[in-house]
Amino acid sequence: xxxxxxxxSVGNELLLGNTVNTNASWIASQITPLxxxxxxxxxxxxxxxxxxxxxxxxxxxxxxxxxxxGGIGPTFDDMTIKAVAKAFRLRLKLNEAALQMxxxxxxxxxxxxxxxxxxxxxxxxxxxxxxxAVPNPVGTAPALHLNVGNTQxxxxxxxxxxxxxxxxxSLSQTIRCKAGNKVFVEKWLKVQGVMExxxxxxxxxxxxxxxxxxxxxxxxxxxGKGGPRIxxxxxxxxxxxxxxxxTVLGAMADxxxxxxxxxxxxxxxx
Amino acid sequence: xxxxxxxxSVGNELLLGNTVNTNASWIASQITPLxxxxxxxxxxxxxxxxxxxxxxxxxxxxxxxxxxxGGIGPTFDDMTIKAVAKAFRLRLKLNEAALQMxxxxxxxxxxxxxxxxxxxxxxxxxxxxxxxAVPNPVGTAPALHLNVGNTQxxxxxxxxxxxxxxxxxSLSQTIRCKAGNKVFVEKWLKVQGVMExxxxxxxxxxxxxxxxxxxxxxxxxxxGKGGPRIxxxxxxxxxxxxxxxxTVLGAMADxxxxxxxxxxxxxxxx
Numbered sequence: 001x002x003x004x005x006x007x008x009s010v011g012n013e014l015l016l017g018n019t020v021n022t023n024a025s026w027i028a029s030q031i032t033p034l035x036x037x038x039x040x041x042x043x044x045x046x047x048x049x050x051x052x053x054x055x056x057x058x059x060x061x062x063x064x065x066x067x068x069x070g071g072i073g074p075t076f077d078d079m080t081i082k083a084v085a086k087a088f089r090l091r092l093k094l095n096e097a098a099l100q101m102x103x104x105x106x107x108x109x110x111x112x113x114x115x116x117x118x119x120x121x122x123x124x125x126x127x128x129x130x131x132x133a134v135p136n137p138v139g140t141a142p143a144l145h146l147n148v149g150n151t152q153x154x155x156x157x158x159x160x161x162x163x164x165x166x167x168x169x170s171l172s173q174t175i176r177c178k179a180g181n182k183v184f185v186e187k188w189l190k191v192q193g194v195m196e197x198x199x200x201x202x203x204x205x206x207x208x209x210x211x212x213x214x215x216x217x218x219x220x221x222x223x224g225k226g227g228p229r230i231x232x233x234x235x236x237x238x239x240x241x242x243x244x245x246x247t248v249l250g251a252m253a254d255x256x257x258x259x260x261x262x263x264x265x266x267x268x269x270x
Numbered sequence: 271x272x273x274x275x276x277x278x279s280v281g282n283e284l285l286l287g288n289t290v291n292t293n294a295s296w297i298a299s300q301i302t303p304l305x306x307x308x309x310x311x312x313x314x315x316x317x318x319x320x321x322x323x324x325x326x327x328x329x330x331x332x333x334x335x336x337x338x339x340g341g342i343g344p345t346f347d348d349m350t351i352k353a354v355a356k357a358f359r360l361r362l363k364l365n366e367a368a369l370q371m372x373x374x375x376x377x378x379x380x381x382x383x384x385x386x387x388x389x390x391x392x393x394x395x396x397x398x399x400x401x402x403a404v405p406n407p408v409g410t411a412p413a414l415h416l417n418v419g420n421t422q423x424x425x426x427x428x429x430x431x432x433x434x435x436x437x438x439x440s441l442s443q444t445i446r447c448k449a450g451n452k453v454f455v456e457k458w459l460k461v462q463g464v465m466e467x468x469x470x471x472x473x474x475x476x477x478x479x480x481x482x483x484x485x486x487x488x489x490x491x492x493x494g495k496g497g498p499r500i501x502x503x504x505x506x507x508x509x510x511x512x513x514x515x516x517t518v519l520g521a522m523a524d525x526x527x528x529x530x531x532x533x534x535x536x537x538x539x540x
Contacts, residue, residue: 009311012484012486013486013488013503014295014298014311015298015307015308015309015310015311016298016299016302016308016454016456016505017295017296017297017298017299017300017301017302017308018299018456018503019295020290020291020292020295021290021291021294021295021311022290024291024313025284025287025289025290025291026287027287028284028285028286028287029286029287029288030287031287032286032287037285038285038286038287039285039315039320040285040312040313040314040320040324041279041284041285041291041311041312041313042310042311042312042313043294043310043311043312044310045309046486050309050310054310057327073466073467073487073489074466074467074470075466075469075470075473075486075487076470076473076474076477077486109492118467118468118471120467120468120470120471121467124467139489139492140465140466140467159489161491184286186286186288195410196343196344196345196390196410197343197344197388197390197391197394197410198388198390199345200344200345200346200390201388201390203345203346204346207346214282216282216283216316216345216347217343217345218283219343219409219429221431222379222409233283233288235286
């Protein structure tokens with residue numbers, strides 16, 4: 001079974017360079033060990049047109065999941081929900097379950113105040129027809145869950161703490177189920193004293209001997225004593241974790257053996 | 271004049287969640303003050319097919335620049351250059367200028383050793399016909415510059431230090447020229463004690479009174495004494511910097527005035 005996931009990050013701040021897209025890397029770092037594969041990450045501005053286009057393009061690639069972050073709050077430029085509705089020509093409607101979540105959130109936070117449901121607050125409870133409200137355990141705006149064809153769309157908030165809480169509570173289990181028994185095993189080796197261009201044939205050789213193992217070299221600097229520092233990332237995606245582990249370790253042992261001829265300093269990276 | 275830029279980040283590590291995409295945010299943070307606008311950021315894996323598709327899609331949106339990072343090194347999975355060639359059906363050829371750069375790089379780093387030009391090293395000097403080699407002042411692989419229609423494509427390395435050096439040396443001036451006299455002015459206000467949903471009508475009002483000014487609210491936490499903390503980002507893109515500055519300050523003053531009724535604590539953010 002495969003479980004392909006596309007991430008769509010929404011927010012001008014990401015394109016202005018004010019904010020580093022840690023939401024995308026955090027979500028990806030959660031999906032990988034669950035057996036899912038993030039196939040693409042797209043970042044678009046707070047624009048109805050651009051978000052809507054990007055969602056339609058993503059659906060066209062038929063991933064199992066599309067997870068968006070950002071643009072589901074109360075302000076004028078929070079338009080992800082509206083853009084998703086537009087992409088699939090769905091009507092927006094006040095969602096009773098979402099409204100209840102918004103009400104309860106304000107009730108918990110301000111037990112002694114009456115919080116009136118102004119238009120910006122009602123906006124957070126307005127979802128496309130057919131969409132489900134997903135509880136936000138640490139913020140106001142509920143997330144959206146919508147099925148389109150065989151793709152499950154989840155729209156999460158942009159505030160990292162909220163996106164993370166919703167992912168943990170409502171998404172990780174679903175992704176694990178969809179991925180079936182896939183596991184992802186990865187290990188690192190630090191190699192110092194060999195140029196990346198010299199490592200290249202070693203990588204080719206080990207990969208050809210260990211089908212399924214993917215080796216990627218990451219240059220980490222050429223300065224200093226001891227010569228270039230490179231980290232080698234060994235990974236495999238498989239359904240038997242013990243066998244996957246053995247395979248990666250076997251490939252690493254072969255790489256270490258081949259690298260002996262290079263006078264390299266090799267250490268495992270934790 | 272407008273100067274739209276698309277960024278294309280290449281690398282499995284970004285999709286596995288091992289690496290945060292700081293290259294994209296760094297480049298975006300440089301482009302914005304130069305007057306350019308980053309319109310989309312796409313991240314794809316080390317796959318010839320996926321990179322090539324993403325480049326073609328980007329060209330279809332007719333940006334002034336496409337800047338890719340990653341995948342131009344010596345190893346088997348460095349395939350950005352090949353993917354760009356494939357996207358536009360260009361033949362790959364050993365580029366004499368690029369070869370000279372690779373040779374000089376090894377000559378500088380290993381003045382007392384003869385470094386043979388193995389296939390992985392020649393690969394870094396192999397560019398699409400019509401492409402230009404761009405010097406890499408701190409690494410081996412030259413960058414690629416290729417014009418396709420009215421779009422200038424630049425392929426930079428994925429190592430941050432190298433991408434940054436090439437951007438500074440060979441790209442920033444080009445982007446500034448293309449952007450003409452556009453400036454981007456931004457300022458921040460910290461607001462504590464008002465919920466984002468209550469701020470929303472204030473933002474709408476100030477934006478309607480100050481055309482061109484964009485105000486975005488960033489929730490920074492609801493816990494602790496003093497109530498929710500929100501940062502307001504005021505920005506404008508214009509051709510007269512003094513006027514842009516005055517306009518943003520005027521919008522900020524109006525927002526501060528309107529927020530007085532809310533018992534908010536307002537401080538500028540440096």
